[in-house]
Structure formats: structure tokens, C-alpha cells
Amino acid sequence: MDKFNFGNSDISRGQMIQMLLRISIATVITYYSAKFLMNQLDPTNKTKKKAKLLAEEQLRRLNREDGFKVYPQQFNEYELMIASHLVVPSDITVSWNDIAGLDSVIQELRESVVLPVRHRDIFKGSKLWQAPRGVLLHGPPGCGKTLIAKATAKEAGMRFINLDVAILTDKWYGESQKLASAVFSLATKIRPCIIFIDEIDSFLRARNSNDHEATAMMKTQFMMLWDGLITNSNSSVIVMGATNRPQDLDKAILRRMPAQFLIGLPTEIQRNEILKLILATEEVDVNVDYNRLAKLTNGFSGSDLREMCRNASVYRMRQFMRANDRGNKIIDSSNVNRTLIAITMNDLLNSHSKMKESKIHTGSLFLESRIELD
Numbered sequence: 001m002d003k004f005n006f007g008n009s010d011i012s013r014g015q016m017i018q019m020l021l022r023i024s025i026a027t028v029i030t031y032y033s034a035k036f037l038m039n040q041l042d043p044t045n046k047t048k049k050k051a052k053l054l055a056e057e058q059l060r061r062l063n064r065e066d067g068f069k070v071y072p073q074q075f076n077e078y079e080l081m082i083a084s085h086l087v088v089p090s091d092i093t094v095s096w097n098d099i100a101g102l103d104s105v106i107q108e109l110r111e112s113v114v115l116p117v118r119h120r121d122i123f124k125g126s127k128l129w130q131a132p133r134g135v136l137l138h139g140p141p142g143c144g145k146t147l148i149a150k151a152t153a154k155e156a157g158m159r160f161i162n163l164d165v166a167i168l169t170d171k172w173y174g175e176s177q178k179l180a181s182a183v184f185s186l187a188t189k190i191r192p193c194i195i196f197i198d199e200i201d202s203f204l205r206a207r208n209s210n211d212h213e214a215t216a217m218m219k220t221q222f223m224m225l226w227d228g229l230i231t232n233s234n235s236s237v238i239v240m241g242a243t244n245r246p247q248d249l250d251k252a253i254l255r256r257m258p259a260q261f262l263i264g265l266p267t268e269i270q271r272n273e274i275l276k277l278i279l280a281t282e283e284v285d286v287n288v289d290y291n292r293l294a295k296l297t298n299g300f301s302g303s304d305l306r307e308m309c310r311n312a313s314v315y316r317m318r319q320f321m322r323a324n325d326r327g328n329k330i331i332d333s334s335n336v337n338r339t340l341i342a343i344t345m346n347d348l349l350n351s352h353s354k355m356k357e358s359k360i361h362t363g364s365l366f367l368e369s370r371i372e373l374d
């Protein structure tokens, strides 16, 4: 029998094998226990699990609704993290018809983005007639940038990744570079796809010496991956960014977004169109004067106009309920006098003056021109 000599004691081959076996089992147990413990201690563990489940569900829905042949198994864990921000086309409820007063922007987006993507088979030989790989929507808050990005995706039949950049920069997630690369590999796998980055300036602002080394590296990598899209002409992946502060963006980023659209505060004519669109689905009294409202709402964004109309409608409903409250009795909807629930000019004027006052207080009323002040 073979004997091994350890110091003063002899060990047989069997004992040697047994010892190696024990060491191996102990190593495996230690490895898995450490992994389990690290998973338990990782504060993002729950979020990651949730994100993975959500991503798998979204990808399954893409298969079901879009006839798209992708399966969660085809994606790595980083791509799944990003896929949790995927918006399935049927969940995008806005279209061009939901945007008022921005016809020229819509027309340009239709020609430069929607048509090349929708008809990419016809123009696949052309190196010039392609959708730009980067589109920048800039302008004050609440004027329709997100609305336009979603409607573009809907009209072009593109999938939409609403990228929350916090996930790339949050130190808890770590591995920022792998996630950044997953953004592009996922988008390419599910193309045609829009990667939408709201407040892109907070993520890709001009680089400076105060940047953390990891952040600077991630930005550089993001741009390299983006360049990969530009050279791969068939990829039909577009990065669409929205910002209130285009001046803060890195020049290198601006170069990668050749299509730039200013979505400014609406003019009087645009406000008139927006008000009509917002109120088109509501009961509105015949005395509502859209021209006057459009004149009065100088400095209001589309989102302010919506809020103004919503408050007017809440006010109308409250008045109606107070007048018709019969204790616990349910109001018979077939018997309601429709003129009593129609929003009136007074409701809108009251709502307007309250909003204007609060906007003046908060310093958020940016007038379009002095002429409209009076």
C-alpha cells in the first residue's frame, strides 16, 4: 500500500483521497455560503430580483404582442436590468394626435426618423438616407419633449427604453460599464429601438476635472458604444435625449445628436390648439372662449395648461356634487343634466388666476413676450 510521509506520520492513499475530498467539499460549501451571504447583504438584491422579473415579463409581452422572437434566456443579467425599463409598444398610448401646436417638429421627425425606420428595407442600400443615431429635444419643462419621444417610437413602431440613468451611476449597482454596454446590446437585440434619456445633461454634461474617474470612464465608454451604432448603419437604434439645459451638454455629445429640436414655451396660437386638444374629450360650456384663454395664459407650458383645465374640471365636479348630494343615495347618471357638469369659462378663469398667482410666487412664469403681458 502507498504511504505518504507528512512529518512523523504516514498516511495511506485512501486517507489522502478522503482528506482531499473533505477539503473540496469544505471549499464548495464556503464558496456558496459566502455567495449567499453577499447576496443577502447586497442592498440592491431585492431591486435586482424585481427588475429581472419585470424585464422577463416585458420581453414575454414583446413576443406575444409584437410577434417578436426574443426570449429572456437570450439576455445576460445586465441586459435584463436595463430591460426592466423597456416600454412595450402597446403601453405607449400617445401618438402624434395627442400633441398640439408642434406640427413642424412632428413633420420633421416623421421625415427624418419615422420614414427611414419604417421603410428601412427600401433604403437599406443607402448610406445617406438613414435616421440620425442621436436626436436632442431641448426646451423648458412641461412642453412636450417626453410626449414627442414616445409618439415617435409609437409611430415608427420602435421599442422604447426609458433609461433611468441613476441605475448606471448608482454606486450600489456597481459595474456601471457593463450596464452601459448592456444598454446598447439590449437595444440592438430588440431593434428598432429608441433609447430615451430624460435630463440627459445630468448624465452627459461637459466633462471636467472634478468628475469621478469611474464616471469619466463610463461617459467615454458610452460614447464609444454610441459610435458603434453610427458605424453599424442597419442597427435602427436611436438615442433620444431631452434636456432643459442644452448648454451644459458635452460638445462631444452634441456632435452625436445632429437632429436637434427646440420645444419652446407655446405661443398664443399653440396654446389655443393645446387647450382645444385637452378639452376635446370633456363636456365644455359653449361660453368657453379659447382665444381669450390663449391670450391670458402667456408663459404657461402645455403641462400648465393641462393642470389648469384639470383644476377647472375638479372645481366643476365639486360644485355639481355639492348641489346633488343626497346623503348615501347614488346619483342616477342617466338623469344628469349635462349642462351642469360642463366646464365653464368662469371655472377656467378661476383656475387660471390661481395657477398664475402660484407661478408668480414660485418664479416659474416665463413670459413669451412683453406685448402679451396686458
Ligand SMILES: Nc1ncnc2c1ncn2[C@@H]1O[C@H](COP(=O)(O)OP(=O)(O)OP(=O)(O)O)[C@@H](O)[C@H]1O
Pocket (backbone or CB within 6 Å): 098, 099, 100, 101, 102, 140, 141, 142, 143, 144, 145, 146, 147, 148, 198, 242, 244, 274, 277, 301, 302, 303, 304, 306
Ligand atoms: N404640445 C402639447 N400638446 C398636448 N399636451 C401637451 C403638450 N405639451 C405638454 N403637454 C402636456 O403636458 C404633459 C407633460 O409633457 P412632457 O412630459 O412631454 O413635458 P417635458 O417637456 O418632457 O417635461 P420635462 O422636461 O419636465 O420632462 C404631457 O403629458 C401633456 O399632457
